Amino acid sequence: MFNSGTIYSNFTPLVKAPVIGYRISGDDVLNILKKITKKNFSKDHSLIRVVKIYQKDESILDECSVVYFKSPKSFTGEDVCEIFLHGSPLIASQFEQLLKDLKVPDLRLAKNGEFSYRSVLNSKNSLKQAKAINGIISNESFSGLEYNKKLLFEGDIVSGLVPLREEVINLFSEITASIDFVDDEDFNFSQIKRKIRKFFTNCNNLLHKNRTNIEQKNICKIMLVGPVNVGKSTLFNKIIDKDRAIVTNIKGTTRDILSNEFIISSNRFEIFDTAGQRSKQGKIEKYGYKKAQKISREIDHFFVLIDQNTKKSDISTIIKDFMIHSNYSLIETKSDIYKYKTENIKINHSLERDKIYQKLKLSSIHQKYVKNKHKMIDLNLEEIDFLARILEYEPDIVKEKDILIIAQLMRNILDDFSFEFGYINNEDIYDRVFSKFCIGK
């Protein structure tokens, strides 16, 4: 989505005003400052300096205040400077031209939200806090503003349920409008009911996703896949260090699916062995293969095992069958038997177990996927309980035909959100109603 490099952008509108501000962030900030002001800022962290900015022909572009923030003590965590030009759009355009003319490699105009994005990447802000910044800027009600401020300044109370809170406010606003302002717009009851069902589906999804994540949050799931008789079970046994899978030389020995947990230097893994893929499968094997495909959705990383008999088309079939994206590594097995040069990881079954772990790069895989998973877990246990409570309303609301009863129950949900995630009052609802619908005569 975003690339590296040094980025710049105006942070005030480009209109006639007392000042127009620019922010630059990235490795080249000091270099750029030196070029345009002929001054060294490296020791001036968070000090305001008034300096002249020079054009290419040495003429003065502007005299202005400049603040430099040294990495990591800046908004983005990178080197950052903020430049306050005199508020003329013409000066601003000259300034942008100057930056372009510097020909600093990788210096470019920032994309929307890129500063915030970098602050998240560099752990200066959590994703929720970055959202809260946006919330503060774009919020139009005071209660919403206070809530987002709380999110930003007390980061830890930020909840992944905030989008649901928004959804419930919108939904309740529409229900309210459809009752009190029936004359003003065309409201469609079945559409409202659809939105209510959607809301509960979203709750359910979030709850489900988080439950599985919480339960397994430290487990990295890997799966061995590959053509028959390539040595999956041999590797499986080697990894778990147990003679659990039956290993023979007859093709298609592993008929069902086996799994086992193991721990390497306090990293937890669950590994799945699968039946091999071959064109003619017995019934049981087919069942095993299907089952493995089903599980594959939960897998974080695949080891695709191949040997020198494996054709390219076999590999692509496997990748397609198991819906593998980029999360796999190709493993050449039996490299003690067949020896030739490729870039793939080579496994020799006579290798020590620890050596195999190393070769498979298990610890970096674990780090990568468990970290990703952590990002997905937005909810703590209390929030999960909360969601479960909200979902208790679902059956009553979904079957109800009386919009007034629906409104009453939705009001309870709204109050619950209000209780847990920040005050929502009638005025907030009316604000939403009157901005979304043309009410009144």
Add this chain to the structure above:
Amino acid sequence: MEHYDVVVIGAGHAGVEAANISEKYGLKTALITKNYSDLGKLSCNPSVGGVGKTHIASEVDILGGIICKIGDKSAIHYRVLNLSKGPAVWGVRAQIDRDLYSQNMKKYIKSSKIDLIEDEATNILEKNNKIIGVELSNIGKIKSKAVILTTGTFLNGKIYFGNESQEAGRIGNSSSKVLAKFINKNFKTMRLKTGTPPRIYAKSINYDVLEPQTSENNGIFLSYFTKQNTNKKINCFITKTNNKTHKIIRDNLNKSAMYSGIIKSQGVRYCPSIEDKITKFGDRNGHNIFLEPEGLNSDLVYPNGISNSLDKKIQLKFLRSIKGLEECEVDQFGYAVEYDSVDPRELKNNFETKKIENFYLAGQINGTTGYEEAAGQGIYAAIHAAIKIKKIKFSKKVFERDNSYIGVLVDDLTKLGVTEPYRMFTSRAENRLKLRTDNSYERFSDVINTKIFDNLEYNLITKNIKNEKSILKKLSLLKYTPNDLMKKNIKVKKDGKIRNGFEVLKFLEPTVNTFKKFYKLNINQKLLTKIYFDSKYEVFYDRERKSFQQLHKNKNMNLSNVNFNKIPSLSKEILEKLNKYKPTNLYDAGKISGVTPSALFQIIKHRKTKGSKVA
């Protein structure tokens, strides 16, 4: 010199209700109006009722008020909004013949014992912050124990057409400057804005191309006591603005008082001028306009939906771009009104000002909008004046927030104040399922008496209540097991629970025939609908009751260790108050003004779920 119990200044909807109820409760009452012909004038739209508004009006009706009765007498078109939803949100709306309404109102006031005085009130007389009387322009001073001020938009009223402006509360009426001085000196005021559309000559409208809206005839009226309406009924018509209209308005926004920056005060979000609609919702293909005739013999039509403050020439131009109005002629152009209103937080809970004893404010002067909202406040203020001055027996409980819309309105106004003209919506009431127009007699049964109703009316109410009680009694004696119900094709849980007739009612079709077949009892449709929904909503009433019981049970809950700041659901205002007064238990917390029951629930919930951690 005359010596009154109550003097009501202003004879709009708040004023006449105040004077009427005060007189009925036996107080010597004067009603002062600058202009006799303006008595009970419908200054804006020619209709009464609608969702939320009917709710207040029906409460005024059952408290002995007149807006519904006179409304029904003068109605020439009825509609019930939200009929497909439950009766809790039904909104009867009646188109009113302006002249008939005025005539009926005058006739009524004249036949009462109210002293109607045509004069201008120039000053409020007080001594040691207590009312002693009123000074009138011609008559001079008159004494009174209480004064109820209901001057609507007349305080420093200023009206605008485009760049033109003149001082007036309503077109043709001068505004009350002297009185305004008194109010501004003593109370915190704010400037609000409202608007009205042009009035069009009926003969100049081409109705042939427009879609008519006929009057409905389903026996639902504004007043509990109305049995029929024999007036001739008229049609309303619907037309729409179009892109051409929008372009004309957009191109001339600089000729709108609101948009050119002349008017700076706060308008309403929900009653937007056509300029607003086009600026905010310009992507729409058209905005509906309801053409509402002003009366049977009137040659004027009120085009509901296009209030504006544009230059007169532009108004005519955009009107003539609309289907059916191509050749229209205008009698009175639309305009915006700016006026002073008092911050309603200057009022005590009984609508008496905090600063001056026995001085009451009611109606639009308190920052509200709408005839019904005004009427509700008029009757409320006068009843409280009567309680105070004459010590009449009256159970104030009927005005609790969970029992009436008037209660909701009073609570909202005096506790929260307003930032824009306040209009009633049913969603403002937490207890909406209970606050219905079809059960106001039940909610107000404690205060129904022979003083406020004539014999016929009183007998009708008591007879109906008796009838309802007897039917409910019979229903409660009927018992059904789940098996009995299965046999009658009613699906219930096989829980072995025996249900009585009332509890079973919600499973039936609410028609008279079904009822008769099932229970072998006779009932009229109106009552059946009412008790059917009572049966259906009982579980919610029950929940509400339980939560109030919970509140009662927890009133001694110790709060000394609670950090209120940790309760995210408390509003800032409530939080400030709790931190300021530091209540030691829940009961004390509830006594702090502005701390709502819902806030108390949040505290209980917080204390119970997280309480142990916060100490």
